[in-house]
Amino acid sequence: MVDISKVRAIDIHTHAEEPCGCHSDDGYDDLQAKMAQYFNAKIVQPTIDQTAAHFREQNVAAVIFPVDAERETGYRRFSNDEVLEQVARNSDILIPFASIDPWKGKMAVREARRLIEEHGIKGFKFHPTMQGFYPNDRMAYPFYELLAEHGCIGLFHTGQTGVGSGMPGGNGMRLKYSHPMYLDDVSVDFPDMKIVMAHPSFPWQEEALAVAQHKPNVYIDLSGWSPKYFPEILVRYCNSILKKKVLFGSDWPMITPERWLSDFEQIAIKDHLREDIIKNNAARLLGLMG
Template sequence: MDTTKGDSTVTTRRIDIIDIHVHVRTGDHAKVWERDRYVPANQEGFSDHPDAMADMYRELNGMAVIFDIDDETRTGLKASNEEIAQWVARHPDVYIGFGSVDPWKGKAAIIEVERCAALGLKGIKFHPAVQDFAPNDPRFFPLWETCARLGLAVLFHSGTTMAGAGQPGGAGIRLEYGRPIPYIDDIAARFPELRIIMAHPAWPWHEEQLAILRHKPNVFMDLSGWAPKYIPESVIRYANSLVQDKVFFGSDFPMLTPHRWLREFAELPIKDSVRPKILRDNAARFLGLTHLVEHALPASE
């Protein structure tokens, strides 16, 4: 049972986790996926259909931020923000929607960001390496100005990527665009009201990522895309201490299941006081879902 209070969905069920990094295929991406009958990326048998995903997160007492990536200029494939909004409307107790825009579309990209806000989406996902752009290029400053003005968070892929891995020339994808310094640091300095999430431990530049987290109040990170046992030790150490209020749980489903991520996270030397921050509380505050923290049930209930 759900009610709406302002812009936030209020759920009466218990919420233990918020997965801030979950992929949903929309538009052309969904058509290509179905046409080519790809084998699901995860190996634990969980469906990546959004209805099944919603049930999966309900069983985990969780919520999830869902999005696609619009890389039409580079690949010819367009994502659909309307479909993201439709999945959120279908499962409002589970899903929070982020849109995606192709930054190379100029004024059309700005209009699409505004439309994402009108659709009720809470942020915009970018993948600089896949979308082939440098976030600190002045040509894209109007995007960051618009997102800041509308209160939309921006989620940037950071670090290396498996997209194009093993293909000739890495399919033309330049890993440098996933580097936190100068790209994320620059726009965080220029647009202090812009709320930024760096997706993934930014290996091999994770030390730069940690420096930005300490220096820029408007920058956060998620731990998605890495099985916790492989997350660099320095990232775990800082997440457990100096940046414990700026780190979010993320799985990168369907690339990695939340089940595996949570199993391995439970084995890490994380303080009991920090675990709920990473798993739920930090994201709840960032997304304006403070009721999930204020009315959280003890683990024994």
């Protein structure tokens, strides 16, 4: 288990990637190569052990998850059970979330219940653009009911995505599904479900800020962008009314935690809020501190 007193930060948003070559049958490696070009990333598909070693060296704990979008994309998923097995041997630095495509219906709920009750999973990653659904689609509500029942976190991609960027037709991915306002409906219908809107939600940043300010159960993670590119209004809200509801996230492996944290030092965040944003807010959300 992560000892939060010993780490300098908690990264709420990192991706579990299978080793290079595992996806040669479905085009996933090509997708990752194009995304690495978009982010100018040097590390493309690290193993979970390599991820853990990197974060251990940086003294940063990390929430890590796969993304199950095989129905919509054809890319076979990295099994939640495989991820859990590998994370277990790195539990000093990694915190596992899971991912199940909500379109899998009763199968999704059954798998999620097992992961929660048998493995203590605290959160699930949803990617509406990759999974092809509106977050407020009622087909996903039985899944959300389970998360609310167990006090779990739903971490939802919002805004534009680097996934598919520059590929013909955006690789078939539709940005409309990741508008943050759909999560306003979810937050109303499931007030006991903790919701994290991932990323500065370009081009809907103000809508995301409004939802997070209005709904007590909604948070924002700051992953996927270098802080030096944050819009001014996002920085202003981080310094004021959302100071307890914004969370450090890198989007590893496309952005490294050390790059994000270094760039974060250069923006106009009040000094007394920095530790909350990079560590304490996430620790409270994850139930690791009071």
